[in-house]
Amino acid sequence: MTTPPFPAELLDACISCGYCLPACPTYQLTKDEASSPRGRINLMKAINLRRIEIDNPVAKEQASFCLGCRACEPVCPAGVQYGSLLEQWRSHAWQGGGPTVFALTTAVRWPVLLRTAGAITRPAKHRAESEYQYLLGCFERLLYAKLSKAMTDVFPQLDINPNQGCCGALHAHNGHPETGARLAHELGDRLDGTIVTTAGGCAAHLAEILGRDRVRELSEWIIDDGALGLDTLRPIEIDGRPARISIQDSCHLRNGLGVSAQIRTIVQRLGDLVELPSAGVCCGAAGTYSILRKQDANAVFRSRLDEIAQLQPDYVAVVNPGCYRQVATQLRRSRHAPRVVHLVELIAAALHT
């Protein structure tokens, strides 16, 4: 008999109290227990007990429908490590793939793209002596080169290694945890010192594999480590009044690394913080979710359309390039479209004005 796929102690930690249900976006969408964290853990338990097969179609669909947002983790008083269970589940039962994802996870290995995209205006420099290494997320390199540009403008001291590779977060989330871990280690070897990143998703994955102390996400680097004095920033104004700025949290940053207050501290300096009630709820980007499950990703985002229409922010600031794409795409169809920007772009603007 083969060993059960899930470590018993991880599953035993769940006592089925249901505390996590309201935090789960897919439960809120369906109100179906089976699409809740507790429901998914029940499926994993049934798999471990061999009541159902690992490739049971219902279970597979739930493994795929789950956003992997980990909102169920911080609310769980029992300390269930859902994110870890999900990675193992997907490694056995579901590999999110398809041409787009394949393109994403391979294209990033070509450093040349960076320069043609104009991400790095100066020749990519690699000063071995720098303590801080800038990690360029995949989405960032392909779609949001302007973000990297803003980052190097604000922090000229940052070192950029053009041959850094991919951190492997997408691989881990899409059912390839070993590849995900290997890529993270390789990247960790190439970028020695502290890795600074504008991608919440990459930060959480790297912290898990390389250790928390190796990784600094932008906002914690600024606030907790004092990488930038807030007094160097001048509030952004629109028509003579402070800009109204909303935030879309990054799930893995908030739920995995516990970073969210720092973002707010910075935004409060940049303008008026207009908190969206759903700011902490997954936007539906969820790695490659918005590519693989477009309908569901739209549905997950929907609550924000009304909130934005009502609160009318000028900007929605994101802290993860994957969210950048999802929020921008979703708001394109909205009437009251605020501008979607990465936090570092706002910071760059506040430095210059």
Add this chain to the structure above:
Amino acid sequence: MVGEGNVRSHPAELISFGRDATPLHEGSADVVALPGSTAEVAAVVQVANRRGLALIPRGAGTNLAAATVPIGGGIVMSLTRMDQVLEVNRGEMLAVVQPGVTTAELGRAADRVGLFYPPDPGSRETCTIGGNIATNAGGLRGLKYGVTRDYVLGLELVLASGETIRTGGRLIKDVAGYDLTRLIVGSEGTLGVVTEATLALRPRPEASTTGVAYFAELAHAAAAVDAILAFGVLPATLEFLDDVCIGVVEDYAGLGLRRDAGALLLFGDDGTEASARLCVEQMAEICRAGGALEITTASQIAEAEDLLAARRCTLPALARVAPITILEDVAVPRPRLVEMVEAVAEITEKLGLACGTFGHAGDGNLHPTLLLERDDKRARQAAEQAVARIFAKAIELGGTISGEHGIGLTKKPYLVDQLGADHLALLQRVKTAFDPAGILNPAKLGS
């Protein structure tokens, strides 16, 4: 009937509906229906009635008595999709809601118009109003504000026959007929399916204040509770935790609670700024006189909320100690609370069981929680003995085997000890009058 997308019949889809928050109890549903309206509920009940199928109403599945476990199969009907707040009326101070609205959601809807829904079970963010009504749920404010029963004005109910009736209504006074509303409250899904509820609201208190007192032993905290109530105040909250519970709550919430204390008493009141403060000061004084090791008061609402939130999550936090948490729910007349606390400690110690005890001390309601390892057969047997002895002691002290969680499957064998044979027989006749074929939540209350 309810739309194909809202029926589940694939075996793997049914797994989660075979159990609820109760450990060690599991059944298997034959089919799950997630209706979206009263008409859909009635249609499903009619099918169950015609075919003689069991029908088990289900809210969020947070109950701790295996009350939704479909042991003989049948249709599990999840009411979670009926989740609309239909009306909040400030002038009449009431709300009309569908059964799948969560307790917390109703609380927020009331709050938006300056009102307040007092019952607040620890599970309030997840559990549903339908489930609260069916279990007559209590919570952390029971002492001053009462329990769910005290807020139910009227119900819409689908009967086992498939007919829809209304009981009560929007009136404060209404004595036309038997008080069926009260009968349905606490009926655990055995007399009908609640499809709509009209609930009384209260004006939102202006302020609330909370304090924490640490004691060397849980019995000392219980004695302080007795002294507080004898003093003549009626605070909103009087909750206590023993050292095991303090440790796990602190592990999760990290509020800086004192781990070296034997017990913690959380006391609080609401009202005007001045009245709440006065009450909390008086309670603090009584705790001090009662030998408290240390007392702190939380002036900030946010801080008070953190303390209450930490208290609410005690049960799941106990899962950090052991994977099986068997929670009991006895309640005794308040002057007997110290005796009950001491009896629990003695019983569990004699049987060599790990136990964390917490509860709504002001209500005389205690949750001794037995902590078991997964495959420990000896402990499993010892736990059964402990439960029986704890129940016997509660009855001996003039208390009850369940203060707020209900009978479900787990306490069914003990109900006759509590009620006596004649009372139980009457319960069964009431059940038969409502549900002659016995299709609604069979093998539970009334069967």
